[in-house]
Amino acid sequence: MQLKFQVKGMDFSRAGQAATKIKKALQLAGMDPATIRKAIIIAYEAEMNIVIHAYHGTLTANITPHKVEIIAEDEGPGIPDIPLAMQEGYSTAPPHIREMGFGAGMGLPNIKKSADELDIQSEVNKGTKLWAAVFNN
Amino acid sequence: MKLIDWREIIAELELTAHYHNALVLPPVYGAYCGDMMSDVLARARRGSLWITIQRHRNVIAVASLVGLSAVVISGGRVPPPDTVALAEKEGVPLFSTPLDSFHAAGRLYYLLTRVGLINPTADGVAKPQNT
Ligand SMILES: Nc1ncnc2c1ncn2[C@@H]1O[C@H](COP(=O)(O)OP(=O)(O)OP(=O)(O)O)[C@@H](O)[C@H]1O
Ligand SMILES: [Mg+2]
Numbered sequence: 001m002q003l004k005f006q007v008k009g010m011d012f013s014r015a016g017q018a019a020t021k022i023k024k025a026l027q028l029a030g031m032d033p034a035t036i037r038k039a040i041i042i043a044y045e046a047e048m049n050i051v052i053h054a055y056h057g058t059l060t061a062n063i064t065p066h067k068v069e070i071i072a073e074d075e076g077p078g079i080p081d082i083p084l085a086m087q088e089g090y091s092t093a094p095p096h097i098r099e100m101g102f103g104a105g106m107g108l109p110n111i112k113k114s115a116d117e118l119d120i121q122s123e124v125n126k127g128t129k130l131w132a133a134v135f136n137n
Numbered sequence: 138m139k140l141i142d143w144r145e146i147i148a149e150l151e152l153t154a155h156y157h158n159a160l161v162l163p164p165v166y167g168a169y170c171g172d173m174m175s176d177v178l179a180r181a182r183r184g185s186l187w188i189t190i191q192r193h194r195n196v197i198a199v200a201s202l203v204g205l206s207a208v209v210i211s212g213g214r215v216p217p218p219d220t221v222a223l224a225e226k227e228g229v230p231l232f233s234t235p236l237d238s239f240h241a242a243g244r245l246y247y248l249l250t251r252v253g254l255i256n257p258t259a260d261g262v263a264k265p266q267n268t
Contacts, residue, residue, distance in 0.1 A: 013219070016198025020227075023202055033183075037266065040202050041178055048174070101191045106175035113179075113265055 019044035038114035045107035046072035
């Protein structure tokens with residue numbers, strides 16, 4: 001099964017909706033609660049990174065009985081230094097975003113901890129593509 | 138296992154409810170305090186009550202994703218109508234309290250300890266949650 005959602009930059013009114021729908025699909029599919037938790041952490045953090053840091057993009061979930069794939073693709077500023085961005089606490093989120101409780105610099109580290117496989121490709125001034133997989137045990 | 142009566146939580150934490158439709162309040166097995174969305178998403182346990190100063194809609198998204206029992210907005214802050222509407226839609230019980238996060242958490246900690254849901258010597262080391 002494939003679910004695909006459009007995600008708009010700075011649209012906080014709909015933020016988190018894609019991840020919420022993915023969670024419901026995973027529950028209906030009867031996935032293991034641990035798999036669901038990992039997949040929704042990845043989906044939510046990737047979705048919010050598009051909302052906060054990019055212009056627009058898509059969030060896709062490919063769900064099979066053995067594996068959940070989450071793919072986030074955006075057009076945006078890109079990530080110049082991926083190893084730096086992966087460090088816990090590193091964030092370029094501006095103060096008004098931090099006031100809302102984002103910008104802890106925990107999103108990418110949380111994605112890394114939750115994913116069994118992860119690949120991030122980014123090009124400055126073009127965009128970012130994140131691919132992650134969680135195996136369902 | 139013993140649970141805390143919701144009437145006691147509401148009285149002790151001085152809660153005001155922000156839902157209009159009848160709602161079955163889910164059991165509270167623990168609690169988490171946090172104002173950063175990524176932190177709560179990674180570390181709060183399912184079935185916990187979440188105490189936070191944040192009151193925008195994304196709080197409801199995070200609470201629903203984690204499967205939290207309820208959200209308490211602290212410090213006399215009141216949730217705006219769009220947050221209330223989303224909470225209603227997602228079935229997340231939403232409350233506010235005049236107490237600050239520390240005092241709200243302290244009173245709930247006492248209630249949870251009394252029924253044996255918190256073990257003061259063993260709990261409290263935050264770690265990423267699997268479910
Ligand atoms: N899709 C993206 N496009 C451009 N930059 C990004 C993107 N995702 C992450 N980044 C960059 O990587 C940094 C770290 O991302 P990460 O998700 O770990 O933290 P954050 O989004 O700043 O805060 P948090 O996720 O805790 O709310 C961001 O601050 C931003 O500079
Ligand atoms: Mg992030």
